[in-house]
Amino acid sequence: EAQVTQNPRYLITVTGKKLTVTCSQNMNHEYMSWYRQDPGLGLRQIYYSMNVEVTDKGDVPEGYKVSRKEKRNFPLILESPSPNQTSLYFCASSLLEGNSPLHFGNGTRLTVT
Amino acid sequence: DAKTTQPNSMESNEEEPVHLPCNHSTISGTDYIHWYRQLPSQGPEYVIHGLTSNVNNRMASLAIAEDRKSSTLILHRATLRDAAVYYCILNNSGGSNYKLTFGKGTLLTVNP
Numbered sequence: 001e002a003q004v005t006q007n008p009r010y011l012i013t014v015t016g017k018k019l020t021v022t023c024s025q026n027m028n029h030e031y032m033s034w035y036r037q038d039p040g041l042g043l044r045q046i047y048y049s050m051n052v053e054v055t056d057k058g059d060v061p062e063g064y065k066v067s068r069k070e071k072r073n074f075p076l077i078l079e080s081p082s083p084n085q086t087s088l089y090f091c092a093s094s095l096l097e098g099n100s101p102l103h104f105g106n107g108t109r110l111t112v113t
Numbered sequence: 114d115a116k117t118t119q120p121n122s123m124e125s126n127e128e129e130p131v132h133l134p135c136n137h138s139t140i141s142g143t144d145y146i147h148w149y150r151q152l153p154s155q156g157p158e159y160v161i162h163g164l165t166s167n168v169n170n171r172m173a174s175l176a177i178a179e180d181r182k183s184s185t186l187i188l189h190r191a192t193l194r195d196a197a198v199y200y201c202i203l204n205n206s207g208g209s210n211y212k213l214t215f216g217k218g219t220l221l222t223v224n225p
Binding site: 031033035040041042043044045048050056058059090092096098099100101102103104105106107 | 143144145147149155156157158159162164200204205211212213214215216217218
């Protein structure tokens with residue numbers, strides 16, 4: 001089944017403890033992206049990648065890192081999480097074509113205390 | 114970046130048609146118009162997309178203005194399961210910028 005898989009679904013952590021949220025897709029998509037969703041602010045893009053070893057900042061990249069060493073994986077890294085990074089995170093992927101739909105994962109709800 | 118503008122919320126009655134508008138006055142010639150919806154507690158899901166011509170699929174119809182500066186997602190008979198946030202975005206097939214900005218979308222409420 002074609003899908004985007006995020007792990008974990010829920011994560012509670014403390015300020016400053018490094019964490020990684022994984023994202024994997026099995027559709028051979030070139031494009032992958034991370035979004036965060038907060039009440040009243042909609043979906044905001046954190047980082048995106050158009051291919052292996054190619055990553056670019058989205059609208060809210062501060063405090064996040066990403067890597068794209070393999071085509072299927074696009075982990076989101078929070079080196080030193082802070083409470084303002086408490087949010088719902090979504091990973092998405094698509095072919096690198098304007099008429100290709102984005103496929104989203106089921107989300108990761110992160111709480112930083 | 115090309116941006117879209119949508120109403121914050123809309124309301125409809127069950128089994129009636131719903132027209133969800135989207136303005137994208139700075140659209141470029143290679144931008145596809147995509148619509149997604151997000152049901153409560155789920156990730157966004159693709160609904161429909163188009164470039165210049167109107168499009169129909171099993172979920173909805175997409176009407177695109179002749180100048181492409183606006184579009185309308187049409188749900189022909191709203192059901193309670195259509196209550197969701199609907200997002201309109203522009204997807205550039207010919208550019209190097211793939212930021213794919215979503216914005217806040219339109220919250221659709223469907224009354225029984």
